[in-house]
Amino acid sequence: MSTTHDTRAHADHGHHKQSFVQRWLMSTNHKDIGTLYITMAFIGACVGGTLSMIMRQQLMYPHNDWVTNGNTWNAIITAHGLLMIFWFVMPALIGGMGNWFVPLMLGAPDMAFPRLNNMSFWFLACGFVFVMLGLFMGTGTGAGWTLYPPLDNAQYSPGMATDFSLFSLHLAGISSLLGAINFIATILNMRAPGMTMHKMPLFCWSILVTAFLLVLAIPVLAGAVTMLIMDRNFGTSFFEPSGGGDPVLFQHLFWFFGHPEVYIMILPAFGIISHVVSTFSKKPVFGYLGMAYAMVIIGFVGFVVWAHHMFVSAIGTDSKIYFEVATLVIAVPTGIKVFSWIATMWGGSIEFKTPMLWAMGFIFLFVLGGATGIVLANAALDQELHNDYFLIAHFHYVLSMGAAFGIFAGFYYWIGKMTGHQYPEFWGKVHFWSFFIGVNLTFFPQHFLGLAGMPRRYPDYADAYAGWNYVSSVGSMISGLSTLVFFYVLYRVFTGKDKLADNYWGEGATTLEWAVPSPAPQHTFLDVPVIR
C-alpha cells in the first residue's frame, strides 16, 4: 500500500496554493464546498436554536411577557421551522456530509459538476439572507413554515416580509435541486471501477434516494410557492375563494413536497447511523441489501402518503382511510432498518465511543418518535391530536432528536477525517448525555401537554398546563448549555495538535474515506482505486 500512498502525497504537493477568495468564494472542491455547507448549517442552527430558546422562555410560565406581540411570536415559529429544516438539517446532512463523503466513499476525485456544486451552496446562502429579511422586516412572516393560505395572503400578511420568505424557499429549493442532480450524476457515474451499486456504501445509497426525492418533490413546492406569490402580488386566485380558488389545494401541493421532505431530512441520517453502528460493533452491516432497498421503498411510499398531514383539512373519509393505511405501511421498511441496526450490534464487540452513543441515542429516540407517528397516522386520533403539542413532540422526536442526533453522530465520526484532529472523548460524552437529557426533558412532557389538550402555535396557555411547560423549558435550557459544551468541543478540535492515522477507528471502518490520510488532502483519488 505504501506506493499508492506516495502517489497520493505527490499529487497533493503538486497542488499550488490558493488564495482565500479562490478557495472559499470560487471553490470547485467538494471538500471545501462541504465545509461551507457545514458552516451554513452551524449558523442556521445557532439562529434557529436561539429562536427556540426564546419560545421556551416565553412558555416557561403562563401569561409570560417575553414575546407579547402575537405577530412576533408567529414570525419566530415560522423562521424557526424554515431555518431548522432548510438551513440546518439539509445543509448539514446533504450538502455538508454528503459533499464531503460521497465522493470519498465512491473513490471519485470530486463531484460530477463542481461549479454547479458551488452554485448550490451560494443559492442557499442567498436564501438565508431572504429568510432573515422575512423574519425581521415589518412584522415578519407569521404564516408558519407551512405557509398555508389564507394566513399568508395579501390580506392577512401584507408587506414584503412574506414575499421574501416565499422567495427564500425558491432559492433554497433551487439549491437543493441542483445539489440533488449533482449527487445522482456523481453516484451513478463516478463510482470506482469494481464498485457496483450493490457494493456501494449505505451512506451513498441514502444520499442517492434523498436526491431522487428532491428532484421529484422540490419542483412541486416551487410551483405551489409560485402560485402563492402570484396570488399575493399579481391578481390571480389559485387559493383565493373569492375568485373560485381552493386553499386546500395548496395543502395538497405543499405536502406532496412536505412528506418526501421529512424523508429527505432523515434518510441521510439513516445512512450515517449504519456506518457508525457497523464501525463500533466491528461487524459489517446486517442485511446490507435489505438496508439499501428499505430506503428505496421508504422513498417510494413517501410520495403517496402526503394527505396524512391534512386529516383535519376536510378531506373525505375514503381518502383518510387510504392515507392512514399507506402511512402505516412505512413502518415496515423502517422496521427493517431498525432491526437490522440492532442485529448489526448483536454479537459485535461494541465500543461506546461518542459517535456510537449518538447512534444508539438516535435508534432509541427515533423509534419513540416513530411510535407516536403510528399513533398520529390514525385519522381518528389525529383529529384530536393534530393541532396540539402531541404532534409537536412527535416531529421533534424524529427531527430534533432523529435528524440532529444523526448529524452529531456523523460529526463525531468524521471530524477527525475532516480536520485532522480528534474530538476530546470526555467532552463529547458530556455533550451527548447533557443533550440527551435536555431534549428528552424538553419534548417528552409535550406528549402529556398534547394529550391534555394544549394547542400548538400560541404564545400562552391555560394555568393547568403550567407544570409540564416549566419542565419543558428547563429541558430546553439544558440543551442550550449542552450546546455550549459542543462549542467547547469545537474549540478543542480546531486548536488540536494531535496527528491522526488514516483509519483512526480501526478494523470496523471499511469504507474508502478511511483509505486516505486524516485530514483528507485537498485532492483525493486523483488515481482512482479499483475495488476488489
Place this chain on the structure above:
Amino acid sequence: MSGTVHTATDQIKAEVPHPYHLVDPSIWPLLGAVAAMTTFAGIILAAHLHFYYLLGAGLIFDGTIMYVWWRDVVREARTPGMHQIVTQVGLRYGMALFISSEVMFFVSFFWNYFNYFFYPDKMGTAFAAVWPPQGITTIDPFAIPLFNTMVLLLSGTTVTWAHHCLLENDQKNLVRGLGITVILGLMFLCGQAWEYTHSPFPFYHGGIFASSFFIATGFHGLHVIIGTIFLIVCYFRAKSGQFSPERHFGFEAAAWYWHFVDVVWLFLFVCIYFLGRSAIVAG
C-alpha cells in the same frame, strides 16, 4: 461492506488515473446565485413599490452570468481531453434529471387545473359546480391553439431532421434544420402573444380559470423562449462547425429540451384548450 474485508485499504487492489473533468475555480457560481437573488428581490420591489430597475438589473445580471458560464463550458468541451466519455455521460444524466424536475414543476400546474376540472365544486358554494366556470368564454381550440400545435409538432420533426443530418455529417442541412426549428419556435411565440392579447378573459383578477390557464400556458411559453434560445445557440455553434457526428451533446440537450416543451404543449392543448373549452368559444 460484506465478506472478509477488514479495513478500507484491503478493498483497493490497484489504482488508475482518473478520467474525470476537474474544474478550475470559478466566480460564476457565486455571481449567478447573487444574480438570482437580485432578480427575486427585483420582483418583490416591482410588485410592492413599482420600482422596476432592480428587476431589470437582475435579469441582465442573470443573462450575463449564463452567457459567460456556458461559454466556459463550451470552451472546456472543445479542449481535447477535458470532456472524456464519462464526463459526457455525466452531462446526459444531468440534463435528463433537470428535465425530470421540469416535468414535476408542470405537474403542480396541471394538478391545480385538474383540481377544478374534475371537482368543480372545489370552487366553493359561490360558484356553480361546472368547468369551465359559468360566464367564461374560452379560446377556440381549433383556431390558433391547433395552429400552434401543428407548428410545434413540425418543429419536432425539423429538429429531428437536423439531428439525422448531423449524424450523416451533412453540416449544411444541420444548420438549415436548426434555423427552421428556431423560426417555428418564434412562430409559436407570436401565435401565443396574439392569443394572450386577444384573450376573452382577463389575467388580472380574472378568477380561477384565467389563473390556471395563464400560469400553465405562460410557464410553457417561457420554456419555449428558453428552448428557442438554446436552439439559437446551437444554430451558431453548428454554423461554426462545432458539432461532429460523434460529439454533439449540446445539440442533443437542446433537442431533448425541445421535445419536452412539445410534449407539455400536447397535454396543455388536450386538457386545457380542448377538454376545458366552453360551449361557445371565442376566436
